[in-house]
Structures are given as structure tokens and as C-alpha cells.
Amino acid sequence: MDxxxxxxxxxxxVGCGVCPFVDSSLSVRMDGDGRYQAVELSGDHAPVASRVCPFANGRLNEDVLGRELYGGVxxxxxxxxxGWYLDTYAGYAVAGDWRERGSSGGLVNWTAAxxxxxxxxxxVIHARACDEPGVMYSYQVSHTVDELASGAKSKYYPVELSRVLEYVRAHDERYAVVGIPCFIKAMRLLEREDPVVAGRVRYHLGLVCGHLKSSFFALAEAWESGIDPDRVDxxxxxxxxxxRASSDYGIRATGTDAExxxxEVVRPTRELSVTNWGYGYFKYNACEYCDDVLAETADMTCGDAWLPDYVRDGKGTNVVVVRSPEIRDLFDEYAGEVHLEPVPVEVVARSQRSGLRHRRExxxxxxxxxxxAGQWRPVKRVQPSNALPRxxxxxxxxxxxxxxESFKAFREARRNGGGMPFFVEYMTxxxxxxxxxxNPLWRRIGRKAKHIINTIMREK
Incomplete structure (x- = not known):
């Protein structure tokens, strides 16, 4: 088996949609759990399908690809x-309303614009609102800044690339692509195989990624906010x-009522049961076997500056990794339109500490x-280990x-009519x-002892 x-x-x-672009024996479809997944139409696949798959090609990992792309810079x-880097920053867009429109500092969309x-x-190839019934967002091609602006902000929603890649093949234009780490890696692998795509996609703008969500995540957020999943727009x-602090954001869901x-409903995410990213509700299984948090094969990567010095600013701040000299030159040329504070690379890593620990340890x-268990799994840069505390x-x-269990609970909540109260009860x-x-016993005892000592010292 290949x-x-x-x-x-x-x-x-991960449903990136690159393999069906190179091999007609494969397709990509959304499954019953709201995830795009590759589908085998026959069992005879072209070898190139494995070479472009970000989880099948273990030889060309992010270190190897990054060295090819940036090692000589x-x-x-x-x-x-x-990964490889030229400069690292914390900052945000000053010009226009990109910061207000964006999830954090607005620098990805400012750069694309x-x-x-x-x-x-x-x-620019990026995710934006989709007119297709039952699909909120999809990868699309924007030719104007206004079109680009309509796709600002993170989309915690499944998307796939096959359709826009067909557009790239048919239209001789120059493109920038925005994507999460595994999608950018898939593009890089594809470009090694397809000179037409390689010649047309000029820039790769990466997004820091915690994990990819199925469509159940959006439906559950809206349902818990009072909009039936069958009537969410x-x-x-x-x-x-x-x-509020940048970490204390909300959701805005739209749809229709029973009549x-x-x-339209706005709810702080801290009031919703499904939004704790540490729980990983509705996560693609592939994300549990990814070791790239910071889109290491992208010319530039942006993410949230989840650090005390920055989260207090509710307008949002990005951490930025620049790998391409052309992106650095762009920042220098338009320095008055952005606020960029050089920070050590350790600060960028610390801002994503939880995600990196999950993808390493x-x-x-x-x-x-x-x-x-004797089961096949992708080859990763991380070595298997059981050397962890219990x-x-x-x-x-x-x-x-x-x-x-989150997938099972949500399916059952819809089937039995119990709604999100059933989901919460199931998952509790x-x-x-x-x-x-x-929170093991020794940690609880330590906290209690510390609390008692602090109380005694205050009384003295």
C-alpha cells in the first residue's frame, strides 16, 4: 500500500485537497463529522500523490524543505x-483598518494587501465566506483589496485547496497563498512536482496553528448561543x-429563528463549553500527528502574541516570523504602515508554548x-518516547x-434532540x-500548602 x-x-x-489535484484516482469530500477527507476512487494511485501529501512524505520534512528554501539566505x-528565520517581531498594522478587521494584529492581511x-x-488565495449551501467558508481567489478584506480574520473551519489549484492551473497570474502549516507544506511539496504552480505562486503567508476544526465547531458555538445548527449562516x-483583553474575545453568529x-448573537467565548482549545473538541485526528506550529515553510508566519505584555491590548498583537528577504524588504519599504518591535526568537516560541509542548512532548x-500497537503512522521529526511522568x-x-468523544456527543445531541445541554452533560x-x-494529587497538595503558608505569613 502506498x-x-x-x-x-x-x-x-487533513483534507488539504492537494492529492486529488495531481491524481484523478483521489477526491476530497466533507465527511459525516464535518471534515474534508481524501477519498480513494480506486486503489491504484500515482506515486506523486504520496509525494505531495504533507503526512505521507516523511523524507521532505519541514527542516529539509526550509533548508532548501531559506538555508542559503x-x-x-x-x-x-x-524553523528557519531572518527576523522575529511582535507588532500590528497601523495603516487602514487591518488591525480592527483582523483576529489580532492584522499583519497577514496587511501584507497580502x-x-x-x-x-x-x-x-491572493485565502479563505473567505462561501455562497455554497451548507458551507460557511472556502478557499477563494481575491484580485482586489476589497475582496481580500472580506476574508479577514481566522476561520476555524474546514477548507480545501483543490478548486483554487485548478484556477491557478488555468490562469497565468502571480499569486500569494495564505494557509496553516500543513497546507503551506502541501503547497511547497506540490511546487516541487508542478512547475506551472511553482512559477505562479510567488508568496506563502503562514498562520500559526493550534489545530484544524471540523464544521461541528462552528455549529456547536452557534447552537450554544441559541441558533439551531440547521439554521446557522x-x-x-x-x-x-x-x-477587553485580546484573549477575551467572542463569537458573532448569524442565522434565522424557527419562524x-x-x-444575530454575540457571546464571549469564555461562556461557551466548546471553545477551550486545550480540550481539542472537533479536532482533525491528523493534527495530533503534526509537529509544525509556526508554518515553518512559509515566507512569513503570523500568530497571536499570547503573552502578558501584549494580551492586555484588546486590539490585538501578532508575533511575526520573517524568512524571506522580499518580505523583510516589504516591511522596510512601508515601515510607517506597521508597528514592528524586534523580539528574540524565544519570545515567539514562548507565545505558542502550549501548542509546541503538545506537538513535541x-x-x-x-x-x-x-x-x-504496531500501527502505521506518519514519520515525524519528533522521536517516539514514553519517558514522561504518569x-x-x-x-x-x-x-x-x-x-x-466530542464528535460522538455532537452527533448524538443532534440525533436525539437533546441539544447542547445533552452535549455538555455527555462531555462533563x-x-x-x-x-x-x-492536576495530580501532589500538585493539589503543593498548592494547598503554599496557600496555607501565604495566609500565615500575611497574618504575621
């Missing part, structure tokens, strides 16, 4: 967390609430579990269970067990 078949049958597909350095405005590209996943009247244990092993086992004992694993 590796792309092993990826599909093993549940490691003067001044470039390598870091185990962020500037590439368009300066004629460096003719179009859209969800703004990163609605900025005035006067067909338009409904946690991934090592998940790989070990697969090897112990409570950390239980944490990672608990996260796998939370992911798996699983969440409770996970929290106990992440």
Missing part, C-alpha cells in the same frame, strides 16, 4: 520551535469585544502509542479521548477525568 493510502485509511488526512538562522497594491502579485470566530427571521508519546501521559491520553465526566489528570 503512503497516501496509509494516510487516508489511518485517519491522518544571508543572516538566516534555525530554531527548533520556529500590500503585495496586491504594489503589483507583486495579481491575486455564519460564525465570526474572533469577534473583538471592546474594552425564518434573521438572528505530546506527539512523542502519541507516536510511541502507535508504535506499541500524569503527563494521562493528559495526552485524555486529550485523544476528548477529541474522539470526560472533561472532569482530563482535569484530574492534569
Amino acid at each position: 503512503n497516501v493510502s496509509k494516510v487516508i485509511r489511518g485517519g491522518y488526512c 544571508e543572516g538566516v538562522r534555525h530554531d527548533d520551535a520556529v 500590500k503585495l496586491l497594491e504594489t503589483g507583486r502579485v495579481d491575486a 455564519s460564525v465570526d470566530f474572533r469577534y473583538k469585544i471592546p474594552g 425564518g427571521r434573521p438572528v 505530546g506527539l512523542a508519546y502519541r507516536l510511541w502509542l502507535k508504535d506499541r 500524569h503527563r501521559r494521562r493528559v495526552y491520553e485524555g486529550r485523544i479521548r476528548l477529541m474522539d 465526566p470526560i472533561v472532569r477525568a482530563y482535569k484530574r489528570a492534569d
Whole structure:
């Protein structure tokens, strides 16, 4: 069996849509759990399908691809967390309303817009609202800044690339593509195989990624906010609430009520049960076997500056990794339109500390579990290991269970009419067990002892 078949049958597909673009024996479809997945139309696949799959091609990992792309650039350095880099910043867009429109600092869309405005590209490939019934967002091609602006903000929603790649093949234009790490890697692998795509896609703008969500995530957020999942139109996943820290954002869901009247609801995400990213509800299984958090094969990567010095600013701040000299030159040329504060690479890594730990320490244990069971799994840069404290092993086992059970709970909530109260009740004992694993007895005793000592010292 070739590796792309092993990826599909093993549940490691992220649904990027690149393999059907190179091999007509494959397709990509949304499954019953709201995830795009590759589908085998026949069992005879072209070898190129495995070479472009980000989870099948273990030889060309992010370190290897990054070295090919950036290793010869003067001044470039390598870091185990962020990959190859020229410069690292914290900052935000000053010009226009990109910061207000964006999830955090607005620098991804400012950069894409500037590439368009300066004629460096003719179009941008990115996710924006979709007119297709039952699909909120899809990859589309924007030729104007206004079109680009309509796609601002993170989309915690499944998308795939096959349709826009067909457009690229048919239209001789210059493109920038925006994507999460595995999608950018898939594009890089495709460009090694397809000179037409390689010649037309000029820039790769990466997004820091916690994990990819199924469409159940958007439906569950809206349902818990009062809109039936069969009547949801859209969800703004990163609605900025005035006067609050950037980490204390909300959602804005739109749809219709039972009488067909338009409904709009805004809810802080901290009031919703499904929005704790550590629980990993509705996560693609492939994300549990990814070791790239900071889109290491992208010319530039942006993410949220989840650090105390920055989260207090509710307008949002990006951490930025620049790998391409052309992107650095763009920032220098238009320095007055952005606020960029140089920061050590360790600051960027620290801003994504939880995600990196899950993709390093946690991934090592998940790989070990697969090897112990004698099951095929993708080849990663992380080596399998069981050398973890017992409570950390239980944490990672608990996260796998939370992911798996969230799909079951949501399907059953829709089937039996119990709604989100049923979902919450179903998941509560699983969440409770996970929290106990992440808070072992020795830690609880230590906290209690510290509290008692502090109380005694204050009284004295």
C-alpha cells in the first residue's frame, strides 16, 4: 500500500485537497463529522500523490524543505520551535483598518494587501465566506483589496485547496497563498512536482496553528448561543469585544429563528463549553500527528502574541516570523504602515508554548502509542518516547479521548434532540477525568500548602 493510502485509511488526512489535484484516482469530500477527507476512487494511485501529501512524505520534512528554501539566505538562522528565520517581531498594522478587521494584529492581511497594491502579485488565495449551501467558508481567489478584506480574520473551519489549484492551473497570474502549516507544506511539496504552480505562486503567508476544526465547531458555538445548527449562516470566530483583553474575545453568529427571521448573537467565548482549545473538541485526528506550529515553510508566519505584555491590548498583537528577504524588504519599504518591535526568537516560541509542548512532548508519546500497537503512522521529526511522568501521559491520553468523544456527543445531541445541554452533560465526566489528570494529587497538595503558608505569613 502506498503512503497516501496509509494516510487516508489511518485517519491522518487533513483534507488539504492537494492529492486529488495531481491524481484523478483521489477526491476530497466533507465527511459525516464535518471534515474534508481524501477519498480513494480506486486503489491504484500515482506515486506523486504520496509525494505531495504533507503526512505521507516523511523524507521532505519541514527542516529539509526550509533548508532548501531559506538555508542559503544571508543572516538566516534555525530554531527548533520556529524553523528557519531572518527576523522575529511582535507588532500590528497601523495603516487602514487591518488591525480592527483582523483576529489580532492584522499583519497577514496587511501584507497580502500590500503585495496586491504594489503589483507583486495579481491575486491572493485565502479563505473567505462561501455562497455554497451548507458551507460557511472556502478557499477563494481575491484580485482586489476589497475582496481580500472580506476574508479577514481566522476561520476555524474546514477548507480545501483543490478548486483554487485548478484556477491557478488555468490562469497565468502571480499569486500569494495564505494557509496553516500543513497546507503551506502541501503547497511547497506540490511546487516541487508542478512547475506551472511553482512559477505562479510567488508568496506563502503562514498562520500559526493550534489545530484544524471540523464544521461541528462552528455549529456547536452557534447552537450554544441559541441558533439551531440547521439554521446557522455564519460564525465570526474572533469577534473583538471592546474594552477587553485580546484573549477575551467572542463569537458573532448569524442565522434565522424557527419562524425564518434573521438572528444575530454575540457571546464571549469564555461562556461557551466548546471553545477551550486545550480540550481539542472537533479536532482533525491528523493534527495530533503534526509537529509544525509556526508554518515553518512559509515566507512569513503570523500568530497571536499570547503573552502578558501584549494580551492586555484588546486590539490585538501578532508575533511575526520573517524568512524571506522580499518580505523583510516589504516591511522596510512601508515601515510607517506597521508597528514592528524586534523580539528574540524565544519570545515567539514562548507565545505558542502550549501548542509546541503538545506537538513535541505530546506527539512523542502519541507516536510511541502507535508504535506499541504496531500501527502505521506518519514519520515525524519528533522521536517516539514514553519517558514522561504518569500524569503527563494521562493528559495526552485524555486529550485523544476528548477529541474522539466530542464528535460522538455532537452527533448524538443532534440525533436525539437533546441539544447542547445533552452535549455538555455527555462531555462533563470526560472533561472532569482530563482535569484530574492534569492536576495530580501532589500538585493539589503543593498548592494547598503554599496557600496555607501565604495566609500565615500575611497574618504575621
